[in-house]
Amino acid sequence: MGVGATLHERFVYDVNGNPVSSNLSDYVILTAADMPSMEVFVFETAPAEGNPLGIKRVGEAGIVGVGAAVANAVVDALGSDADDAISMLPLNREAIASRFTPDWGMV
Numbered sequence: 852m853g854v855g856a857t858l859h860e861r862f863v864y865d866v867n868g869n870p871v872s873s874n875l876s877d878y879v880i881l882t883a884a885d886m887p888s889m890e891v892f893v894f895e896t897a898p899a900e901g902n903p904l905g906i907k908r909v910g911e912a913g914i915v916g917v918g919a920a921v922a923n924a925v926v927d928a929l930g931s932d933a934d935d936a937i938s939m940l941p942l943n944r945e946a947i948a949s950r951f952t953p954d955w956g957m958v
Contacts (some may be wrong), residue, residue, distance in 0.1 A: 856941070
């Protein structure tokens with residue numbers, strides 16, 4: 852989910868603020884077949900102390916850092932001058948290339 856949202860998904864609005872991508876025929880979500888192979892690490896720790904059952908939440912909390920991690924990797928790969936160039940998701944090829952002039956200088 853996090854990689855798909857970071858690299859591909861974009862919810863588009865018109866000039867009046869109305870959603871253009873209003874259903875899944877307009878808003879394409881990546882599938883497992885679209886994703887590269889990944890290695891996932893799960894760390895089990897002691898029970899949570901914040902509730903009497905010691906349970907922890909699971910779900911979408913794991914996607915929170917993906918966008919920032921990928922954006923930082925892109926900035927690192929492009930050099931420190933790119934710090935202000937990458938500030939919005941999705942980080943697709945077109946979004947990154949649009950930040951540069953034809954001679955690969957920063958816009």
